[in-house]
Amino acid sequence: MNIHEYQAKQLFLEYGIPVPDGKPTSASENAAEIAKLLGGESWVVKAQVHAGGRGKVGGVKLTKNSAETVSLSKAMLGTRLVTQQTDAAGLPVNQVLIEKTYPIERELYLSLLVDRTSERMVFIASAAGGMDIETVAHETPEQIQSVKINPITGLQGYQCRLVAYSLGLKGQQHKALEKIMQGMVGLMLEKDASQIEINPLIVTDKGELMALDAKINFDDNALALHPDIMAFKDPSQEDDRENIAQQFGLNYITLEGNIGCMVNGAGLAMATMDLVKLKGGKPANFLDVGGGTNVEKVCEAFKLILSDHNVKAVLVNIFGGIVKCDVIAQGILAAIQEVHVTIPVVVRLEGTNVEEGRVLLSNTGLNLYAADDLAHAAEQVVALAGESA
Ligand code: GDP
Numbered sequence: 001m002n003i004h005e006y007q008a009k010q011l012f013l014e015y016g017i018p019v020p021d022g023k024p025t026s027a028s029e030n031a032a033e034i035a036k037l038l039g040g041e042s043w044v045v046k047a048q049v050h051a052g053g054r055g056k057v058g059g060v061k062l063t064k065n066s067a068e069t070v071s072l073s074k075a076m077l078g079t080r081l082v083t084q085q086t087d088a089a090g091l092p093v094n095q096v097l098i099e100k101t102y103p104i105e106r107e108l109y110l111s112l113l114v115d116r117t118s119e120r121m122v123f124i125a126s127a128a129g130g131m132d133i134e135t136v137a138h139e140t141p142e143q144i145q146s147v148k149i150n151p152i153t154g155l156q157g158y159q160c161r162l163v164a165y166s167l168g169l170k171g172q173q174h175k176a177l178e179k180i181m182q183g184m185v186g187l188m189l190e191k192d193a194s195q196i197e198i199n200p201l202i203v204t205d206k207g208e209l210m211a212l213d214a215k216i217n218f219d220d221n222a223l224a225l226h227p228d229i230m231a232f233k234d235p236s237q238e239d240d241r242e243n244i245a246q247q248f249g250l251n252y253i254t255l256e257g258n259i260g261c262m263v264n265g266a267g268l269a270m271a272t273m274d275l276v277k278l279k280g281g282k283p284a285n286f287l288d289v290g291g292g293t294n295v296e297k298v299c300e301a302f303k304l305i306l307s308d309h310n311v312k313a314v315l316v317n318i319f320g321g322i323v324k325c326d327v328i329a330q331g332i333l334a335a336i337q338e339v340h341v342t343i344p345v346v347v348r349l350e351g352t353n354v355e356e357g358r359v360l361l362s363n364t365g366l367n368l369y370a371a372d373d374l375a376h377a378a379e380q381v382v383a384l385a386g387e388s389a
């Protein structure tokens with residue numbers, strides 16, 4: 001799960017990581033008052049969306065006039081921000097963060113993530129902050145310093161000094177960086193974050209370090225342990241279909257193709273998508289309806305798939321292990337009728353009572369094709385999607 005910058009900065013404060021003074025608002029008319037309360041001589045208005053790259057597309061605006069924060073906020077609130085990291089529709093801006101600005105001497109990069117290969121938390125640091133770190137890693141890998149943390153010994157002082165030297169920090173800044181790095185490790189471990197990114201981490205004209213931006217990802221599987229983090233959830237920043245799927249216990253991810261896939265079991269769903277690709281088609285989604293599926297879930301799954309207007313044909317691939325194939329077939333028929341599916345649906349069933357299931361699905365008068373093997377089913381759905389496109 002992602003959270004907003006202002007929420008991440010609240011967590012940073014709890015863990016002793018310095019951030020600019022600021023306050024979020026959803027009402028532009030409050031902006032000037034907030035700016036005055038913050039004090040200082042210049043302010044920044046930042047669109048709060050679950051994506052980076054805001055600076056390049058007008059989602060971060062500076063002003064020396066506190067009254068102007070109102071018009072800047074007004075221009076952002078209620079719009080959708082499209083950045084390099086969003087899709088073409090962008091994300092809705094429902095809140096802006098008003099912050100006091102600080103003269104920037106240097107912009108650095110610092111993140112903490114999980115390196116699955118070495119099974120360690122790893123710090124990534126670079127003096128080339130404020131930029132796209134993937135580009136830095138690609139073009140000038142020598143500008144990136146990484147430090148792996150041994151889970152037994154934890155973060156060591158020498159590791160912080162190594163990072164501090166590589167960032168060109170001096171004197172008191174070493175201690176300040178160590179405190180920030182320790183805060184990041186504490187936050188990651190205690191709140192089950194999977195990634196914490198500060199880009200940029202700035203050095204102010206007074207030589208102080210401060211997190212000017214903040215991005216945190218959390219491990220969805222640990223959220224049940226952290227009601228405080230769960231409270232940060234903002235469904236407006238997430239895919240509508242994925243939100244609905246969650247309510248019905250369906251595992252759904254939107255993709256860009258035109259073949260809707262409905263499968264029980266994540267592994268089978270992956271294999272099905274691979275096969276569709278192999279046969280020259282493009283899946284419109286990943287959808288795992290779960291092991292013990294029922295008519296209601298199959299109906300909801302059809303509704304989800306059909307709400308994507310790119311979908312030209314559907315492939316249902318269900319293995320009847322816990323649920324019998326004839327029960328599934330009845331569910332599919334009920335769902336197709338209830339949801340008024342008109343595009344072609346190819347169904348491949350396998351498992352207990354498969355014969356009874358196939359009989360139910362044949363000669364229905366519906367746009368329904370019962371396939372007996374998976375490779376054939378995939379070929380058929382690719383051909384049908386091509387015809388109806
Ligand atoms: P992102 O583009 O979504 O990653 O948003 P950031 O919060 O990283 O802001 C983008 C850029 O705007 C930063 O790299 C800074 O150069 C600039 N910026 C953001 N906040 C301030 C600020 O308080 N003062 C100044 N001078 N520049 C800022």
Ligand code: MN
Pocket residue numbers: 052053130199200213
């Ligand atoms: Mn940034």
